[in-house]
Amino acid sequence: MAIYHLPRGTQDFLFERTLRLEYIESVLRDLAESYGYAEIRTPIFEHTEVFLRSVGESSDIVNKEMYTFTSRGERSLTLRPEGTAGVIRAFVEQKEYAQQDYPYKAFYLGPVFRYERPQAGRYRQLHQFGVESIGTRSPYLDAEVILMACHMLNELGIHHYRVKMNSIGDESSLKRYREALQSYFAPAISTLCEDCHRRLDQNALRILDCKLDGDKEIVKNAPKISDFLSDESQQYFSQTLQILNDYQVPYVVDDRLVRGLDYYTDVVFEIEAEDHEGHSFGAICGGGRYDRLVKEFDGPELPAAGFAFGMERLLLLLEKDELLHSIVRELETYVMPLEDKVFQYAFDVMMHLRLQGIQSDMDYGMRSIKAQFKTVDRKRAQYAILIGTSEMEQQSVTVKSNTTKEQKTMPVDELVPYLAEQFATREEEHTHTCDCGHDDHDCCHGEGDCHHHQH
Ligand code: AMP
Numbered sequence: 001m002a003i004y005h006l007p008r009g010t011q012d013f014l015f016e017r018t019l020r021l022e023y024i025e026s027v028l029r030d031l032a033e034s035y036g037y038a039e040i041r042t043p044i045f046e047h048t049e050v051f052l053r054s055v056g057e058s059s060d061i062v063n064k065e066m067y068t069f070t071s072r073g074e075r076s077l078t079l080r081p082e083g084t085a086g087v088i089r090a091f092v093e094q095k096e097y098a099q100q101d102y103p104y105k106a107f108y109l110g111p112v113f114r115y116e117r118p119q120a121g122r123y124r125q126l127h128q129f130g131v132e133s134i135g136t137r138s139p140y141l142d143a144e145v146i147l148m149a150c151h152m153l154n155e156l157g158i159h160h161y162r163v164k165m166n167s168i169g170d171e172s173s174l175k176r177y178r179e180a181l182q183s184y185f186a187p188a189i190s191t192l193c194e195d196c197h198r199r200l201d202q203n204a205l206r207i208l209d210c211k212l213d214g215d216k217e218i219v220k221n222a223p224k225i226s227d228f229l230s231d232e233s234q235q236y237f238s239q240t241l242q243i244l245n246d247y248q249v250p251y252v253v254d255d256r257l258v259r260g261l262d263y264y265t266d267v268v269f270e271i272e273a274e275d276h277e278g279h280s281f282g283a284i285c286g287g288g289r290y291d292r293l294v295k296e297f298d299g300p301e302l303p304a305a306g307f308a309f310g311m312e313r314l315l316l317l318l319e320k321d322e323l324l325h326s327i328v329r330e331l332e333t334y335v336m337p338l339e340d341k342v343f344q345y346a347f348d349v350m351m352h353l354r355l356q357g358i359q360s361d362m363d364y365g366m367r368s369i370k371a372q373f374k375t376v377d378r379k380r381a382q383y384a385i386l387i388g389t390s391e392m393e394q395q396s397v398t399v400k401s402n403t404t405k406e407q408k409t410m411p412v413d414e415l416v417p418y419l420a421e422q423f424a425t426r427e428e429e430h431t432h433t434c435d436c437g438h439d440d441h442d443c444c445h446g447e448g449d450c451h452h453h454q455h
Pocket residue numbers: 082114116121122123124126128260283284285286287308309310311312313
């Protein structure tokens with residue numbers, strides 16, 4: 001079997017899609033920062049115990065989906081299957097709690113790995129953008145996290161989504177609920193799958209989101225967590241929902257939503273999206289509160305809440321809805337040496353442009369003028385800088401706009417000021433032609449007249 005191809009469930013992002021991903025990342029990043037979050041980067045692999053402790057031994061992730069290996073030092077290591085565990089491990093290990101400026105607000109972005117069955121929108125290496133807000137227990141903070149996720153979607157131009165909300169209660173509510181589920185499922189366990197047999201003993205909550213049995217009547221008729229919530233949890237949940245009402249968040253309460261990771265307590269949520277034709281895109285974001293996790297990592301008793309977006313799903317959704325067509329790779333100038341003997345001069349012009357902060361590239365192959373112009377188009381170069389013998393002799397250049405096709409010969413010393421002026425005019429035109437009311441030219445996401453430019 002050939003080995004020179006992608007492992008199943010992974011993908012290559014070539015230039016254009018990487019640019020699109022970067023655009024999505026920048027929208028999420030900027031908004032997270034505007035809500036007071038700062039970036040943190042943790043290793044892509046951790047000691048396996050980090051995930052056993054947090055994601056939990058009863059979860060599908062730990063049971064079936066982790067990429068675990070033994071290092072040369074005989075330690076069991078695991079490629080991170082999600083981002084929260086590493087962030088909390090770092091928070092405790094680096095004693096970030098000592099500052100006590102709560103909430104401590106961190107965001108992260110990077111690949112996570114899950115050995116799942118690949119299908120549309122489901123990968124084995126995926127990227128998550130997540131936030132964690134540590135140290136505060138307040139319905140306003142739960143609401144803030146959800147409002148921020150919605151804000152991010154709106155900013156990306158995604159409007160067809162709904163937030164599924166539930167509360168799985170505090171530790172004691174959860175314990176009583178688990179016991180009730182165990183007694184409920186035990187007599188009929190033979191009708192459920194092998195994995196559910198294990199779940200019955202480990203954590204009967206996991207039966208509720210079993211991919212095989214989830215839709216069976218017995219699961220649908222199972223006791224509901226809402227009947228087991230303590231008064232405090234109930235009130236906390238209502239307060240959170242009230243804030244979401246105030247901000248017109250499109251949510252529904254789904255009392256079967258339990259989330260697949262063991263660390264959650266109280267408020268949990270998932271955001272489901274549809275494309276513009278109404279086709280479901282499944283979950284694009286998941287999160288909730290996890291008040292026990294910092295303590296689990298031997299840190300102080302600090303509550304926390306967060307979420308994670310799946311970047312690939314956001315990308316697919318935005319591509320499907322054609323919201324990314326203005327994200328294209330462009331180049332400011334492309335230098336075209338027209339004869340062998342001018343090559344050195346052309347190279348110097350290109351380097352001069354670059355050193356003055358103007359993007360530039362050139363043809364190194366001495367190809368025909370026609371071939372070089374094709375490259376100018378393919379690279380979406382705004383200006384071709386043509387250089388022949390007369391240009392070299394006069395220390396000049398011929399600048400041709402790829403939009404208006406006008407061309408002009410000028411001394412090389414005038415090139416940078418000329419281009420700078422052209423770019424400034426172009427910027428201004430963009431701001432004016434944009435009819436969405438913003439000055440920022442990347443605000444329309446392809447819907448208005450403005451375009452998003454990547455330089
Ligand atoms: P989770 O950590 O399971 O709550 O996942 C958070 C988000 O990551 C989900 O809402 C999805 O958008 C995304 N996600 C989870 N698993 C996958 C996967 N295997 N492939 C692509 N995206 C995923």
